[in-house]
Amino acid sequence: MSAERYGELVALLRADNSDPAARLRRVCGLCVEVCAVTGGAITVQGGDDGTAQAVACATDAISLVLDNLQRTVGEGPGPAAHERGGPALVGDLATAEARWPGFTPGARAAGVAAVFSFPLRLGAVRLGTLDLYRTSVGSLNRGELRDALALADIAAHTVLDDLRSPDPMDIGWLSDIHAVVHQATGVVTAQLDVTMRDALLLIRAHAYAHQTPLDQVSQQIISKRLRLETGE
Template sequence: MGQSRRDRLREQLIVDRAKSPASTVALVCARCVAELSVTGAGATVIGKHGQGEPGDKTPERGLVHATNPVSASLEGLQLTVGEGPCLDTFESGGPVLVADLAADGARWPAFTPGALALGAVAVFSFPLQIGVVRLGSLDLYRDVPGPLSRSEVTDALILADMATQGIVADLDGHDTADLSWLLDPHVEVHQAAGMVQVQLGVSTETALLRMRGHAFTHDVPLAEVARQVVARTLRLTEDEGRQ
């Protein structure tokens, strides 16, 4: 049964590719929306932790594709608050399935209010991995509560595997710890964190935490804080941005 489901989805992806020049990952995300009764889907690659200062736990991430602005915003929100289903599934290596965010708000106290405000009522994340090597996550959301059925979970795992194959093909020899090959909307965040690190004389992780705190306190996206820092219209002080 599992193989027949995989064959059907693979055949459907071939049909989709014949109709569109989009990447495999984009086609998989669109197929998730069509097959799994979800509102949106996105795929994110996550680099290794601690690439900078010792003890730096901040993952480097690149958004590969999102089917709509809400999916893209959910990925940005997780970067801002440092928690959410994408990060959990990457850490655990298994699916993260939350059928009703409002009922499970304690799990991600910073992420959940923002996600609900964006219109995401249920979230589901699946690891993108080859064996024990994790590359990122396939993230789905619904604008109404409700779990994925057993068959939908099975299809999501198959589609996550197909997305992984597409990402591996796109890597084409690149190190998965180096996300510069992606069109990464968060590149400016990393640039700004480096500037704050120098300005305040703190670690990279602390600089990013200061930026997250400022974004959260002022209710603006982390990307906007980064833009202001890089443009030198915002300079964080020793106290500002503390969480």
């Protein structure tokens, strides 16, 4: 990545400097423009396992479907990029059935043919992911990959700077829009005497088995309409 190209991308985002949320939305939009992708989202994640997370911005409904699917099954390009600390790039999603058996069928059913996820990472600090997709098969070319990496870096600095500010934007674990999932995880932890991680796995397994969004299963648990067992 040349300093000149990085500067060009920063210049395209300069109008949104004063508003972190707007800047992140513009990063997503710019990815669509310069990386020849169909859509994208930025997810902010807390903790090394990424279980506390929220969508900061998304360009379209399919990006939100992909986020919900990844949270439900606990796998996919976003979790892979977050865990590895490096990009997860799949130019033909049909080849990822064995790698992500829970994620791939649902993503393909939504019309997604290729996925590209980049970690928002500054040193050892993991902040989330930039998740892009295409409705047609095809890998990112060298220039598109370069720009996506640069935009992920810009997004990471934007999130970190905002978290350090006295009035951070309403994203991520600061006021988690998926708080119902974490509340349900606590309920299952207490009921079954398991770890938080195992409780979340049980909730995800039930959601996947019953083809129900993770948030809906969590609400059923909280309202005592559903009680999981260790054999779920």
